Amino acid sequence: MRGILSDRVGAALLMAPLLLFLILAYAWPFLGVVKWSFTLPTPGLGQYHALLTDDLVQSVFIRTLRIAAIVTVVSVTAAYAITVVWVRGSPVQRVLAEFCILVPFWISVLTRAFGWVALLSNRGLINTWLQSIGFISEPLTLVRNEFGVVVGMSHFLIPFAVFPLASAMRSLDERVLLAARGLGSSRMRTFWTVFVPMTRSGIIGSALITFVFSLGFFVTPAILGGGRSVMIAELIYLRIFQSPDWGLGAAISVVLVVFVGALMALLFRYVKPKELV
C-alpha cells in the first residue's frame, strides 16, 4: 500500500508543474476571454448573435472547415503510405521513412511556409521549371489561395498524422495477415480488406488530430493564403489586433474551443489515449 501511495504522490508531483502551467498560462487567461465575449462592448449575448448573422464570420468558418477537411484527407492518406513503409518496410526503407517523418520537426513552421512560397509562387521553382520545359505558358496560381494553404498545412501535419497510424500498425497481429494470404488473398486484397480495416482506430485518431490541428492554424494560412484565404485563427487575430473588436474575437475563440473540445471528446470515445502515441 505504501508503495502504491508514494507512487501516486510521486506521479502527482511530476505532473504538477505542467498542470500549474496549463492553469496559469491557459485556463486562467481563457476564462478572461470567455468573460470578454459576454461583456465587450456591452454585457450580454450580442457577440454570439453577431457571430450567427455576420456573413464574413460564417464564410470564414465554412472555409476553415473545408480546408481542415481537405487537409485531413490529404495528410492522413500521405501519412498512411509513409507509415506503412516506416513500420513494415525493409531496414533501409525504415530509416528513410523515419528521416522523412522526424526532420520536419526540426524546421520552424515559418521557415517551411516561406519555403513553400519560394516553390509555389508565380516566379517560384515549380512555375519556372514547368515554363522552361514548355509545359505551361502562363504561371499557375499555386499560392495565395486555398491550394497553397492546403499544401503548406498538409506538409506540416503529415508527421503528426503518422504516430497514431504507426501505433495501430505496430499492434496488428502479423499472423492475421499471414492467415489472409494463406487463404488465397493477394497482397493487394489483403491490404484493403484486412490491413486497412484493422488499423481503423489509427485512422480515426490520425484524422481527428489532423482536423483539430487544422482548425487552429494561423501562420501557414496567413502566409500561403496571402490574405485571400483567411482561416478562423487569422480572423480572431484580425479582430483583436487590427480592429478593436475584442468581443467578437473572444466569441469566435470560445466557439472554436468548444468545437475542438467536442471533437476531442468524440475522439476519446473511439480511441484510447495510449493508442495515439
Add this chain to the structure above:
Amino acid sequence: MQQPGRAAEIKANGIGKSFGSFRALDNLSLDIGRGEFLTLLGPSGSGKTTFLMILAGFVQPSEGKLFSDGVDITNRPAEQRAAGMVFQGYALFPHMSVEQNIAFPLKVRKKSAAEIKQRVGEMIERVGLKGHEKKLPAQLSGGQQQRVALARALVFEPGVLLLDEPFSALDKSLRGQMQAEMKRLHQETGTTFVFVTHDQSEALALSSRVAIFNHGKLLQVGRPDEVYDRPANRFVAEFLGEINMLPVKGVRPADNGATGLCEDRAVNMRCKAEAIKGDAILAIRPEDMSIAPEASVNENGIAATAVASTYLGAATKLDLTTRQGAKVTVSVPNEVAAAALSKGNSVWLTWPAEKGFLLPDGGQ
C-alpha cells in the same frame, strides 16, 4: 495446391532452412500421404513450426524441394498454394463476423454469392456455430474461435490443412473435446492434416503418423505405437513419455533377439542387437514393469528399493533405486504399491522381454 476437395500428397526432399547462422531445419525428407493425419512433434525451437511455415509457403527453404501431387511447389507463393491453415491464437479477422471470416477464402476465389452462402452455412453447422453467425471473434469463447478458425480453413476444401498448435490456448477439458472434433473433421473431409504440437499425448492420440523433431532434425517418423514402443533413439524415447533407462553390459545377439547383463543379471531383449553391441541402454516404460514377490530365473528382473510413492488415483507411481544406484519409476496398482512399501521396501522388479528395447549407450 491441387484441385479442391482432393487430399494432397506432399513430398519434402532435403529441405533445409537457416536464419543467419541458426540452422532451423536440416536436410529434411518426408513423405506425407494422401489423407493422412501427420503430427509434427518436438520441443520449441526443434524446427517443426519452421517446416509447417515452409509447407504453407510463408517461409522459403534455404535448400531442398517441395512437391505437391508430384508438382514442384518450392517457389510457389502462399496465396497460390492455398493450404488451409489454423494458426496458434487462431488469427481470425477481428473486424469481420463469424460468417464473414468463414466466407473470406470463398470471396477471394470469386465464388457466387449463392454458393458462398450455402457453403458457409454448411460449415457453420458442421463445426457447431449455429446462432453465432453475426458475432465478432472478440465476442466468442476460445473454443468457439477455434471452430471458426477450423471452418475458415476447411471451407474452400483445401488439399491439406496445416495446424500450428491450435489447442495451446484451451483448457484441458475443452482440449479433449476439440481433439475429438478434429478427428471427426479429418474423417469427414478426408483432407491431409499436418498438425504441429509439443504435447506428446496429443500427438499420440490424434495422428496416423508422428514425426519427431529436435534441433532442426527429423529424428523418426512412424505410427504412434511404433514411435512409442520402438523409439529410434534416446531423445524420442524420453520425449514420448516417462521411461526407465538401465545400463546393460556385454550385449550380444541371441535366440529371438539379444541378451546382456543388467545389474549383474542376465536379461533378454526381443529387439535386434545388430546395430548395438557391448554396452548399451535398456529402456522400459514405467507401465511395462511390475513388482514380483521374488526372483524368477525365467523372467527378466532386478532387485530394487522403493523410496517414494505418488498416489495417482487409478494407479500408484513408485520411485525405486536399484542396487547399482539407477533410478526407476514404475506404475503399479495401488495395493501392489502398498504391499511393496510395507515389506521393508525391498522388491523385485520384472518386465517381459518384448517390452524392453536397446538404445546406444550415451548417444542420443
